[in-house]
Amino acid sequence: MGEATIKDIAKASGVSISTVSRVINGNYPVSREARERVEEAMQKLDYRPNAIARSLRNQKTNLAALVVADLSNPFFMEIAKGLEEEMAGIGCQLVIASSGGSVQKERELLDTLIEKRIDGLVIASSDNEGGHIKTCIEAGIPVVLVDRSIEGIHTSQILWDDEKYSYQLTKLFIDNGHKDIGIVNVTLTNPNGKWRLEGFRRALREAGIPEKPEFISSSNFSSDEACYFVTQMMAAKNRPTAIFCANNIMLQGTLQALRNLGLRIYDDVSVAVFGNPECNRYISPAVTAAGQDTLKMGQMAGELLKNLISKEENREKTMILKSEILMGGSIRRIG
Amino acid sequence: MGEATIKDIAKASGVSISTVSRVINGNYPVSREARERVEEAMQKLDYRPNAIARSLRNQKTNLAALVVADLSNPFFMEIAKGLEEEMAGIGCQLVIASSGGSVQKERELLDTLIEKRIDGLVIASSDNEGGHIKTCIEAGIPVVLVDRSIEGIHTSQILWDDEKYSYQLTKLFIDNGHKDIGIVNVTLTNPNGKWRLEGFRRALREAGIPEKPEFISSSNFSSDEACYFVTQMMAAKNRPTAIFCANNIMLQGTLQALRNLGLRIYDDVSVAVFGNPECNRYISPAVTAAGQDTLKMGQMAGELLKNLISKEENREKTMILKSEILMGGSIRRIG
DNA sequence: CATCCGATAGAAAACGTTTTCTATATATAT
DNA sequence: ATATATATAGAAAACGTTTTCTATCGGATG
Numbered sequence A, B: 001m002g003e004a005t006i007k008d009i010a011k012a013s014g015v016s017i018s019t020v021s022r023v024i025n026g027n028y029p030v031s032r033e034a035r036e037r038v039e040e041a042m043q044k045l046d047y048r049p050n051a052i053a054r055s056l057r058n059q060k061t062n063l064a065a066l067v068v069a070d071l072s073n074p075f076f077m078e079i080a081k082g083l084e085e086e087m088a089g090i091g092c093q094l095v096i097a098s099s100g101g102s103v104q105k106e107r108e109l110l111d112t113l114i115e116k117r118i119d120g121l122v123i124a125s126s127d128n129e130g131g132h133i134k135t136c137i138e139a140g141i142p143v144v145l146v147d148r149s150i151e152g153i154h155t156s157q158i159l160w161d162d163e164k165y166s167y168q169l170t171k172l173f174i175d176n177g178h179k180d181i182g183i184v185n186v187t188l189t190n191p192n193g194k195w196r197l198e199g200f201r202r203a204l205r206e207a208g209i210p211e212k213p214e215f216i217s218s219s220n221f222s223s224d225e226a227c228y229f230v231t232q233m234m235a236a237k238n239r240p241t242a243i244f245c246a247n248n249i250m251l252q253g254t255l256q257a258l259r260n261l262g263l264r265i266y267d268d269v270s271v272a273v274f275g276n277p278e279c280n281r282y283i284s285p286a287v288t289a290a291g292q293d294t295l296k297m298g299q300m301a302g303e304l305l306k307n308l309i310s311k312e313e314n315r316e317k318t319m320i321l322k323s324e325i326l327m328g329g330s331i332r333r334i335g
Numbered sequence C: 001c002a003t004c005c006g007a008t009a010g011a012a013a014a015c016g017t018t019t020t021c022t023a024t025a026t027a028t029a030t
Numbered sequence D: 001a002t003a004t005a006t007a008t009a010g011a012a013a014a015c016g017t018t019t020t021c022t023a024t025c026g027g028a029t030g
Helices: A006-013 A017-025 A032-045 A051-058 A074-088 A103-115 A131-138 A162-175 A191-206 A223-235 A248-261 A294-310 B006-013 B017-025 B032-045 B051-058 B074-088 B103-115 B131-138 B162-175 B191-207 B223-235 B248-261 B294-310
Strands: A063-068 A093-098 A120-123 A143-146 A156-160 A181-184 A242-245 A270-274 A288-291 A318-321 A324-326 B063-068 B093-098 B120-123 B143-146 B156-160 B181-184 B242-245 B270-274 B288-291 B318-321 B324-326
Touching (some): A006 A032, A074 A248, A074 A294, A131 A143, A143 A294, A162 A270, A181 A223, A181 A248, B063 B074, B063 B103, B074 B294, B156 B294, B162 B242, B223 B248
Parallel strands (some): A156 A318, A242 A270, A270 A288, B143 B156, B181 B242
């Protein structure tokens, strides 16, 4: 049993535990003879330093946490992947926790993460209040916000340029002759939802197209709700000729609805999405999108977090990631 | 700063640290008066117990680890989701680590996880040797193997009935008149690969159909390699009329290849997969599959792990999860 | 009245490290 | 020969808890 402690090694090799520790860490001079005896003993007893004890002494756990709403959303998983990659560089492993979108659950998660004394936190928060995140910061935990900013929280952030690319996609519809455009949005309490709607609106406004409330989904977040909304919207006698989806999940629901209704992309309705359409791997025409480099977002989050942890660059930093308009064949020229 | 320790609380409330500890844990009698003073102090100083110190003392970290090859594979993420859900029940959070399929990396990960003294490990190992996993077990860490068993490792496992369902899918092809059937398999050193090929072979054998080596992919694991293999295979003048994919990633590569070649599922080639076809959300005909309930696999893994941790059921257990044949429209009747 | 018991609470040991402080021996400089 | 570095290594404190071991005080029991 890997139960050997530093004390056992000391005894086995006839030196003090201080000396053993110095051999392990290599940060103080130890005679060759002693070192060899210690190393031999460690080998023989299959010694493994206890990271818990180390953490207690060093005030450092080598653990970072990622808190998201849903583990199975590819969007978050790409972030996780990038983050893990990046943190591995400083020997930091990743605790992943999901809130299922529940504010209550998220707060509980943060509480136990604080108690666990994680070295850093990356969070795509579902909590618009931000009180608990402030608590983390006050507890001395470096925090990086991803995907969603929170009013009143000052720390490193990495976001998308929601307004700009929503505007561009909407304008793309308009330039192709569309006037009746629906938007399948996430909740407006979420800042993404707010800004993606803003961009959508600006494009309409600039083109002099009046908004139609029945074409604007008010507040959903699940694929199912999106599906329901689109089904309703497309069943009405005045239906849009184009649909803008605010993220990949909204697109999923939208496609589901269109399939159920027997409507084809391009032929029957034009579609665009803010985010990465997983479907493009499978269907054609591909859905035109404002593609997000989520892997990079994870990596950048890791970089920002490392900066905060090392205090090298203590000033918090806000990064706005650019999207790239990926032209698919899902927008039909009409009129 | 959440820097208050139990000592500070003791001082602030005029009792000993023992008493504070007893208030926190509620496992020993404390006078009402003392309790109230302590609770007040904890409130005022925003005290948060240090989980590290607790772990050191209690020999328990409330951390379980999940080690997989690729974080962004939906297959593993569903497992993660189920596992997280289940472990939350005993206040255990999840460290997630990915090896990228590298044996070397996996071993390093396990080493640091042992040092971190995690309470349990769930792993879909890429290492056929199993030496490091044995080390974990010897170090006293409960281990549950998922998706892949390892020869010589005795611990709880939860697997699929690879041979049986591969046989069934292949037989489905045969029953529909197919004789030239390709298999896009993962590496044979992986037990899944081995058994999925076995099932495939048995079906052919029973039907008296000779195997064609050029229809059997030898050893790939990435979607890209699968794509390459299928492209080659389908470009030859004698090409199969049906393709069996050994998992979701192999299917991805296969579909990619078919798209590139302009071949349509059903019309030009029949397809089936062992696993969950993410594509079925988007395309039709849906791909016929031996569906895996990966969420459940994660939950079961959590349950088995909890059993091992609590020692309630110390005997290791092997579970074989059934698949469900999901009839899509991807198999054409021919001949 | 002596004894014992239950309720309460403090002191101290323990968990396994790292690091400061101190001590010794040897080598170098005066 | 004496003072002074230098290399090496042990003792002990510290990190923040939990729990065992003791101790005190009242009251109940003989």
